[in-house]
Amino acid sequence: MKRFKLIFIALIMLLSLNIGIFAQAKKESISIDKLNVVSSFYPIYFFTNEIGKDKINNTILIPSNVEPHDFEITTKDMIKLEKADIVFYNSRYFEGYMKQIETNLSYKVDFIECSKDVKLLKGHHHHHHHTSDKHNHKNQSSTKHHDESEHHSESKDIAYDPHTWLSPINAKLICKVIYENLSKKDAQNKDFYKNNYDKLIKKLDKLNYDYKNNLVNLSNDTIIVSHMAFGYLCDLYNFKQVAIRGFDAESEPSAKDLANIIDFAKEKNIKVIFSEDFVNPKLSNILANELNIKVEVLSPIEGLSSNQNENNDDYFTIMYYNLEKIKEALK
Numbered sequence: 001m002k003r004f005k006l007i008f009i010a011l012i013m014l015l016s017l018n019i020g021i022f023a024q025a026k027k028e029s030i031s032i033d034k035l036n037v038v039s040s041f042y043p044i045y046f047f048t049n050e051i052g053k054d055k056i057n058n059t060i061l062i063p064s065n066v067e068p069h070d071f072e073i074t075t076k077d078m079i080k081l082e083k084a085d086i087v088f089y090n091s092r093y094f095e096g097y098m099k100q101i102e103t104n105l106s107y108k109v110d111f112i113e114c115s116k117d118v119k120l121l122k123g124h125h126h127h128h129h130h131t132s133d134k135h136n137h138k139n140q141s142s143t144k145h146h147d148e149s150e151h152h153s154e155s156k157d158i159a160y161d162p163h164t165w166l167s168p169i170n171a172k173l174i175c176k177v178i179y180e181n182l183s184k185k186d187a188q189n190k191d192f193y194k195n196n197y198d199k200l201i202k203k204l205d206k207l208n209y210d211y212k213n214n215l216v217n218l219s220n221d222t223i224i225v226s227h228m229a230f231g232y233l234c235d236l237y238n239f240k241q242v243a244i245r246g247f248d249a250e251s252e253p254s255a256k257d258l259a260n261i262i263d264f265a266k267e268k269n270i271k272v273i274f275s276e277d278f279v280n281p282k283l284s285n286i287l288a289n290e291l292n293i294k295v296e297v298l299s300p301i302e303g304l305s306s307n308q309n310e311n312n313d314d315y316f317t318i319m320y321y322n323l324e325k326i327k328e329a330l331k
């Protein structure tokens with residue numbers, strides 16, 4: 001936390017020293033006919049692209065091959081944000097730094113919290129551990145331990161589950177906020193945005209329908225996942241998650257935690273242990289070995305893995321992939 005604050009203050013100082021330079025950069029970057037949009041991370045970037053398409057310059061802040069929970073803002077990122085006409089981010093409980101940046105930028109930039117209309121689920125402190133991450137994380141150190149408050153800066157006592165985008169119903173609310181704000185900023189293209197938005201809503205309705213209709217009459221009701229990312233899916237479609245990584249920020253699960261999960265899995269006749277794209281699957285593998293069951297990837301869609309990139313996956317293809325995996329696991 002202290003380290004984060006220091007970096008932040010340093011960035012603000014740098015910014016105020018360089019206002020002249022930024023002023024120029026800002027002027028140059030404005031394109032006359034297109035809105036300059038910065039979207040914080042993959043799902044927000046995807047939805048914004050689907051609505052704005054070629055009428056906007058949409059830039060992603062957190063590269064899609066980087067796990068966004070551990071993201072740390074750099075001066076370069078601050079410049080990117082300052083050049084934008086509008087910044088879309090998910091939630092103060094995910095990109096906790098956005099509120100501070102908004103108030104400290106020397107230019108007025110619209111920062112839009114896309115999940116503002118979502119009814120947030122309470123109590124989901126969560127964290128990631130990257131012990132020997134084999135994925136392609138260019139911008140991350142691999143053994144970073146961080147303070148929970150970096151991601152939940154608004155409150156130390158109550159954390160809300162920030163993984164709103166994994167519910168199609170929440171995604172509709174997110175898209176509505178994006179659509180409304182693009183239309184407000186660029187009224188000329190309102191019909192274009194509306195048309196794309198309507199199509200997107202239809203796809204999300206279909207996605208919701210398919211989840212609802214596939215996750216019925218299943219014999220099991222719980223999946224074991226890598227981190228607590230699937231709360232909104234559980235809530236919407238009536239199943240439960242047990243996470244290998246619990247609510248505590250700094251610790252790996254204890255031997256006792258793991259033993260409890262093993263007992264639980266035996267009792268429930270669990271058939272799959274889920275790992276995820278950007279977290280070391282070591283613990284999932286250990287559990288699966290112990291239980292003699294398989295490990296599968298369930299994606300929290302916090303970015304795109306190199307595999308997903310190669311397959312040209314997007315939010316929808318991954319949501320459908322997840323649906324198949326959840327269905328199989330609950331059979």
Ligand SMILES: [Zn+2]
Binds near residue numbers: 069126227228229302
């Ligand atoms: Zn997460």
